[in-house]
Amino acid sequence: MKILFSILINATILYAITYLLGPNADKDIQAWIILACDCDYTSIQAMKTYVIWGIILWGINITIRPILKILSLPLFFLFFGLASFIINGTLLYLFTYIINDILIISGVGYEINGTINFAIAVAIFTVLNTLYSLLFFKK
Numbered sequence: 001m002k003i004l005f006s007i008l009i010n011a012t013i014l015y016a017i018t019y020l021l022g023p024n025a026d027k028d029i030q031a032w033i034i035l036a037c038d039c040d041y042t043s044i045q046a047m048k049t050y051v052i053w054g055i056i057l058w059g060i061n062i063t064i065r066p067i068l069k070i071l072s073l074p075l076f077f078l079f080f081g082l083a084s085f086i087i088n089g090t091l092l093y094l095f096t097y098i099i100n101d102i103l104i105i106s107g108v109g110y111e112i113n114g115t116i117n118f119a120i121a122v123a124i125f126t127v128l129n130t131l132y133s134l135l136f137f138k139k
Contacts, residue, residue, distance in 0.1 A: 003058070009136075010061070011054030013128045017121050021112070053110065056103070057095055065091060088129060089122040
C-alpha cells in the first residue's frame with residue numbers, strides 16, 4: 001500500500017509541475033513542459049501518463065536517491081541542506097533522460113524547455129518532495 005501511495009504522490013508532484021509550468025493560452029505563454037501525447041494535461045490519457053511517470057520516478061527515488069544522498073553528505077554540511085536542490089535536479093534530469101531516451105514509450109515523453117524553467121521545476125519538485133517526506137514519513 002505504501003508503494004502505491006508513493007507512486008500516486010510522485011504522479012501528483014509531476015502533475016503539479018506540469019500544471020504550474022504548462023502552456024497558458026490566456027497569457028500567451030508557450031509550453032515549458034511538453035507532454036508527448038497531443039492532449040490536455042487533465043485528460044484521461046495524460047493521467048495515465050502521470051501514473052507511468054510516477055512509477056518511473058518511484059523507481060529512481062528508491063534506487064538512485066539514497067546513493068546520491070550518501071555521496072553528497074559533505075555538501076549538506078557545507079551548504080546547510082541546499083544540496084537537496086542539486087540532488088533533485090539530478091533526479092529530474094535523469095528522469096527526463098530515462099523517459100525520452102531509454103524507455104521510448106509511444107505517447108509518453110517529458111521535456112522541460114530552458115534552464116530557468118528547469119530551475120523552477122527543480123524548486124517545485126524539491127518543495128513538494130520535502131513536504132511529502134515531512135508529512136508522511138515522520139517517525
